[in-house]
Amino acid sequence: MKKYQSPYLGVLVAVIGVIACTCYLVLQLKGLGYIVSATSYGAISSTAAIWVGAIGVTIFVMVSGIHGSARTAILKDILILGIVVFLGVYFPLHYYGGLQPMYEAIEQAKPNYTILPDQGMSVSWYISTVVLSAIGFYMWPHGFSPIYAASSEKALRKNAILMPMYQLILLFAFFVGFAAILQMPGLKGGDADLILLQLSKQDFDPWFVGLIGGTGVLAALVPSSMLLMSISTMLAKNVYSVFTPTATENQIAKLVKYMVPLISLVGIYLTFQGGNTLFSLALIAYNFITQLAPAFFASLMRNNFVTKHGAFAGIIAGGVLVSIMELGNMKIGQLFPYLPQAIKDLNVGIIALFVNIAVLVVVSLMTKNITNNQDTDDLETSTVEHKVLMQKESNS
Template identity: 35%
Template sequence: MPESVVAGRIALSIVVVIIAGTIAFALLNLKRGRVDPAEYAIGGRSFGTIFLWVLLAGEIYTAFTFLGAAGWIYLHGAAAYYIPAYGAIGYLVGYALLPRIRRLGAERGLVTAPDLLANYYQSPRLGVLAAILYVVLALPYVTLQLSGLQIVLSSAGYGWLNGALGAAVAFTAIAMFTFTAGLRGTAWASLVKDGLVLAVVLFAGVAIPIHFFGSLGGMFAQLQRTNAALLTLPAGDAPLGQVWFITTVLFTGIGFYMGPHSIAATFSARSDNTLRRNAMLLPLYSIVLIVIFFAGYAALLLVPGLHGPAADRSFLLVIARYYPPWVMGFVAGAGALAALVPSSALILASAAIVVRNIVRPAFPGRIDERHETLAMRLAVIAISAAALLAWWLAPETLGSLLLVYYSGITQFLPGVVGAAFGLRLRGIAVTLGLAAGVLTAALLTYVLAHLGFNPGFGGLLVNLLVVALVEWLAPKTKTSPPMANSSLEAPTTD
């Protein structure tokens, strides 16, 4: 048997054991008994600090973070520092925003992000528009994780396994897992994923540089001789330069928690203080990113000459070339979980949205509370299948849709902030602002590609402008949104 086949079998066996073990561990920890929609989609609003921490960390630090951050360092160097920078700003925004969103959710029985908008602004139309946008934006993000999974599995197979087929099998397993387990199972799986990712990242980012360069300082000294330009940002408004950095960090930071799965995680929190403690603890997880940066820099010196998307494989190539297959097995296992856990959370959030905010309004009275959980489970299967099909049939379309994920998702900010802080905005103003913002961001991304600044910013400006304009022009005889009262401002203790 050729050596690569043996290596591939060793590494892939470890990956399979890790994925299967994680799924089994999560399923064993599930509660028995009837599962209502709120338990299935948002864990019955019961998650404490640690559980929420692993869930949020599980959603935020995806396979894209894992591979993409190293790939960014490899190709663009210091520009990658924008990732921990926007994260920290995201946590600050989350500290102020998420407890208010959770309180609205608990008071009004909200489960999904469009629930929040439709209920607060008393606008079913806004709910449907938000639901469609969320699902359209989230689907490419799921398929991005599928591509990550493919990279990880084909690396672990040492060329022996068809990565696409492996990814499809693993993804099907996680779809069935999500079908069974709901958000509570996803959180348990996150617990395993975070532990393993931490171990692997410390190995890759600390052990590898010390092994090959004596110390981190030694590695950077060598980078300064060979790749000095990468260690700083290009000046001014050059591509990925200083202006790009400032606008992208601010814009992505304020939109950090606008994803449908992030709002679902917010609703899953037991109390406001759970969310505040999380805001304080999550920045520390960014240290993981720094360590991945070290791995990316090490890969740049050890396996130079990769271009474009191939750079995402850079540090897996280092592992494949210099370390035994069992090490690759653990690295790939962690990478696979980092793809599967956020996929599960996103699919679950999208399924809840499809059922509660698209199907239910379309067929009023047809889906009652008892059948809602079942409908969500079926939607999990449908959305997983759609993601897999789209990934197979139209990868280019997905790649370009992904470009607008962050700039699109952040357009929800005015509506969500308005609801959280009890602003008396009209549903029609928020709806038109959202539509105009997403359209503008998409136009700026596709038509005027390669701006020196972040295209989402243009969208958000238009969005806010439209909200302000409609508020100003609309007749003053409006009915105020119900319960937009000061109870939201009331201090809470728990």
């Protein structure tokens, strides 16, 4: 982070970013495997689909770079918008006669099913997860890449206007999920990830199922390409260049390209190892990436009181807490059973974010004088060097 004038803070940010992006890459590859296997009616295995997809996106990234991903994303967005909206309207109408009859049928068959439970995935869990997702959405490294590659400020403004509207298609995805509650009961764990595809296979001809599958493949491959580029760039520019300051821009650019297949292999390996659902992987990724938010938003303030030491300590505290809780599959209620249920149900990531902010503030206040002294020393050194240089020029 240049605003904190600390290359090692940049290394830490890159490490957190790589962990989160890798989780998200695994999510995309898993989804790709599910889609191809389901829409090919089992003719292509999930394993084969993951290998072929990963190899394809690796070659695509190495050949076309970010501009190729941007062009493909246009086609992907058009297809997703059309298909998700169509399915979100079609399934409730087809099975129930409309949205209201659908909810009435669910309520009659499973009373209170649509009401959040009192504990576990309760109201406090839901709200904290939504807040975490909203904050984390702006922290993804691959989300910054299109900003730097934008053609103009006008294009950025237009994108900022359209993005909230684009998120509305999630509503239609929810309609598909609700429609499946009574049509495909009993789906749990990883099987729940296949709801849309199973309903589609049940109702549509193979050619249309193939169209849905092709759209899903694009929806997985485009983010995967951006993630591969982001991870490679972070490791090369934020980690390698710090420990190898003599590296040239050309060497770093080559390293970025050469790292893409290695990262792809790591993603494939982790995809075959993990047993988490797509939803769980997304939550883990957001839990990590959101830990960058306090230091980032503080850096945008005109009078930023946060020091590089505070930013570093806050990110470490939040990241370590998320790691311990996720690796140990622990919940807040297990550690503090005496807390109110609403607090015990909070998303782990939001708890880690509170810890992050607390540590950031305390350490920043404790190290404010140290940072000010360092800034003064740097200014004095710079002034002396400038005077010496001016003296040499006048003598010559």
